[in-house]
Amino acid sequence: METERQGAVLREGFLVKRGHVVPNWKARWFVMLPDKLLYFKYEGGKRDSSQRGQVPLEDCEVTCPYLEYENRPLVLKLRTRTGVDHFLEACSREARDEWAEQITAAVNKLQAEGGEAAAGRRDPSGPHLQDVNLSKVLESMYDVHNGINMNQHVEQGSTYSNCFSGSAVVDWLVFVQLALSRVDAVTLASALLDEGFLRTVGVKSVEALRTGGEQFMDDSTALYGFSDSLKKRGLVRAETSLSAVELSGEVVKRGFLLKQGHRRKNWKVRLFVLRSEPAFLHYYDPTRDDISPAGGFSLRGCLVSSLNDNGVPLGVKGNIQGNLFKIITQSDTHYFIQAPTQQEKLDWIGALREQT
Template sequence: MGSESENKSVLKEGFLVKRGHVVHNWKVRWFVLKPDRLLYYKYESGKRDSSHRGTIPLNNCNIICPYLEYENRPLVLRLQTSTSEEHFLEACKREERDEWAEAIGAAVQKLNPHKTQTPSSSQNKGSTSLQLHNVNLSQVVDSMYDVHTGIRLCSHVEQGSSYTNCFSGSAVVDWLVFNKLSLTRVEAVTLASALLDDGSLRPIGIRSADAQRNAALGEQFLDDSTALYCFSQSFQKRGSVKAEKSLSAVELSGKVVKRGYLLKQVSTPLSRVGLTEM
């Protein structure tokens, strides 16, 4: 009976990668979201440990999502507890990261109904209040192109075609929200659409080009990890900003079809796996 009641109190559970407190390495843990706390467990030999490894209290917890301080880990969210203890959690894809942020944010909001949460992906569904006539688009794109703090240029593969020195639509939205140029993802899409219409950004690949050609104004930019964009030719002549040095092993081996967590019977019990097709 107690076990059934305990299961009903689970709001969400699944794998995330957590940064260690003492040694800042990253390890896969099984997370269980309860109404007032987030528990995490080791998961080995196909089963979860009976006792949890740690607890993150959610009362007055602050959520930052996206959190882009880790250049090679763009899918991180940060939790800061009421005692200022920080926890960094990484998902295997953007949608999963945002689902966790939304679920945790909803739990925090129920614990603190009168407190306004820091803007995060859990608040991305409201109407936009961005006043584009107050925004200097040239300054925005200059900031995006900054060699130290700008958006990272990567290589992507779409339907068998390879593109270099580009970025996804969701990466643009993440960057705008994280750098507080937009409060929500909806506002960020509006701002990115203005940059697209202004010619500062241009679509590359089929998905983004079709959206710009067929969608209504303001909906031409896609907050999507498979829609690709790049800077205009005038910016590209300056040289690449934060361009990646080499293709990853997954990108070199073919098109990514699915990415996630699987258990495998080797020395490391749990690893992130990418499925590709040639």
């Protein structure tokens, strides 16, 4: 996978994130930097070049395990300094605990390095964001009757729908008295952007975020929109009914992989679980749970082969990232799968071949 260039990457991989307003779960690619977690979505099997949000790690509280979600025992919770909760689900207990351990280490390092300097950066006369419930601010902003107006905007010849300008956000926050001044409103809007509640739209706001300048721009030409997590999506129905016998084997390997659909040929993140005795490979929709598989097949008589990343192999569609391999079942059904890294691809191929 292509790594983030904004700083030293400490860890990266798929996690399933719970939405803030619409409480659905979506698979995202997370990149951990020394002071923040960035997350991205996938388009056609390839990571989107623009980040969908971030979780600042300064003074972050980590709860692991977090066991309040039924049928989701692999969740960890991050509470940011501004009191926003982020719920992230890993593919296994080992992965969950590793993420939690590394995040905790990063938080402790930031606290040790920051000390009095971090306290000095906070202006006691300014807005106290630790006392602001950002989720409530977002709900008010998103309200269909009294929230901010979403319009169509044109920037550098491109048209963007359902968005608003930076200055419109600042105007609205001051008008509804969520901020006392434009300076306070910019600080509050920056926190909304920093927590992933808002996203950049168009060239100007994206470039401002990338260059590390003023994070949120009080500008009529800088465009923003609501996070994609506010868009409701229907649940995916299970493709196959599977017997209890198929799920009775010992779990050999678990992990997030990208699978190409058989009908639409689109790529989706799926949680794959490899079992032995009997040898089956099942895949789950991670936006739901790991109880009811979306599909699965016996590995008896299967052929597992690595695919060359140079060019697009026959039968593969879309804008692929790479690290491809193929499984051909005994009934001649072809499954095309992408692993996040070359090493994970080799590990999966080795584990699958041991069961065939």
